[in-house]
Amino acid sequence: MHIFLPDAPGPDGDGVVKRAGLFGRGAAREAAAPVDATNRLADFDYLEPREVYLDAACQSLRPQPVIDAVNEYYTSYNACGGRVKYAWGKRVDEEVAATRAAVLDRLGLSARSHAVSFTLNTTYGINLLLQQPPQGRFGRVVTSHAEHNSVFLPTMTAAKRLGLPRLVLDRAPDGALVYDPAQARTRRRRRERRLEHRRQHPGEPRGPRPGRPRPRRHRHPRRRPGHGPRARAAPGHRR
Known part of the structure; x- marks a missing residue:
């Protein structure tokens, strides 16, 4: 699942924004006008001049x-949508x-x-998307080692449900995701x-992969006589 947002030209440098994955294959349109970075910073002018917020993994800052x-909703037209007929609901x-x-x-x-749904947060929305893809439409599930468990684990469930390979990307020293096509083909x-x-051996129990030796099991060292749960006597009883 990936998307190139219309803040910058497409990856081919032709000024066309291309989308794939859950946003539709082959969708494209002319790039929108770039947004001024100064206006974006003004949306967070409640931060101190030398403050930098880096905990977006916890939650994102709300623009002003x-x-x-x-605040306007709570103070001016606080009503339930879709079922009330007075002015606030409208x-x-x-x-x-x-x-x-x-x-x-x-x-x-x-x-x-396409439809737009409002969810509790981004994590909840991503998990909803992972439950929606139909069989046979996508080729694999791609995630990274930097993903939070609240999304990382559902990608495992989605890959198993869809019968798709799951590719976990590594991070480069500069933080960029590393995609190796040769490694993906090997997997x-x-x-x-x-x-x-x-398919050829349906009744064979699942064990180590073909061509790989069975891992050795390490035994725990023996307990000394008189130690361990079995050697302990219950209170009030003799051995």
């Missing part, structure tokens, strides 16, 4: 327009619809074939050999 919109419906339209426009997607061939072996 988001904070203002939430305002909620309008704001939700406008937000969905803005997200689709930003991603260059059509409301006829894919190994997986294909294992599947073929299981």
Whole structure:
């Protein structure tokens, strides 16, 4: 799953933003006008001049327009959307619809074939996406060693459910993800050999991979006489 957002030209340098994975194969549109970095910094002007926030893995900072919109909702039209008929509820419906339209426009997607859902947080949303892909549409699941367990483990479940290989990328010293096509092809061939072996030997119990020696089991050292749970006598009883 990957996406090139329209803040920069596509990877081919042709100014066209290309998308693949869960966002649709072959989707493309002209890149949107770049956003001024100064305006982005102004969205977080509540930070001190020398403060730098790096804990985005915990939660992302809310831009000032988001904070203002939430405060306006609670103080001006705090109502349930989609089921109330008075003015506040109508305002909620309008704001939700406008937000969905803005997200689709930003991603260059059509409301006829895509929908926008609001989730509790990014982790919850990613886990929902991992449960949705149908069989036979995607070729593999790609993640990295830097991913949090709350998403890393669901990628294992998704790969097993879809019967897809799972590729875990390493990190370079500069923090970039390293993708080695040769390594990916080697892993894919190994997986294909294992599947073929299981098809040819359906009743054979799963053990070590074909061609690999069985790992040796290490025994624990013997306990000294009089030690260990079996050597202890219950209170009030003689040995």
